Amino acid sequence: MKKSDKKIENALIKILTTVCEPALDNVPGFVWLTHVVNYADVPNSLNVILVFKTIDDRAQAEKNQHDLQLIKETKKALSNINITLKNPQKQIKFDTEEACDLEHNGNWALRLS
Numbered sequence: 259m260k261k262s263d264k265k266i267e268n269a270l271i272k273i274l275t276t277v278c279e280p281a282l283d284n285v286p287g288f289v290w291l292t293h294v295v296n297y298a299d300v301p302n303s304l305n306v307i308l309v310f311k312t313i314d315d316r317a318q319a320e321k322n323q324h325d326l327q328l329i330k331e332t333k334k335a336l337s338n339i340n341i342t343l344k345n346p347q348k349q350i351k352f353d354t355e356e357a358c359d360l361e362h363n364g365n366w367a368l369r370l371s
Contacts, residue, residue: 263297270295273335274306277328281308285324287315289355294370301341305349306332307370312356325352 259267270293281288287310296303308328310316319325329350333343343349353369362369 260297266295266297266300269339270304270341273339274332277331277335281328281331285319285328287311287318288324288328292366292370302344304336304341304343305351306336307351307353308332310352310354313354316352316354319352328352 274291274293278291281291289309289311291306291308293307294303294305310319319328329346332350333346336343355364358364358366358369
């Protein structure tokens with residue numbers, strides 16, 4: 259990883275933590291988030307994945323519009339480091355540990371590739 263890529267990665271981790279930590283306390287069933295990015299094309303390639311424990315937890319979050327709030331908070335956080343997503347509705351995704359277990363035997367690296 260190039261030095262400039264590492265700088266972007268560190269900034270992403272730091273800013274996404276500001277979304278993750280409050281969500282852990284305020285969104286039932288939310289457990290963690292991650293991201294995938296091609297450093298040569300950050301705004302277009304960045305995907306943020308917000309993970310819930312179960313499929314039902316994710317459905318409840320959508321029912322209670324927590325998903326919309328998480329999208330809004332993620333976009334705002336990223337704007338603080340001058341990243342504007344081209345298509346936030348597709349680049350901010352929701353998933354569940356349960357679905358990963360069922361479909362990819364818990365292998366997140368495979369699931370996110």
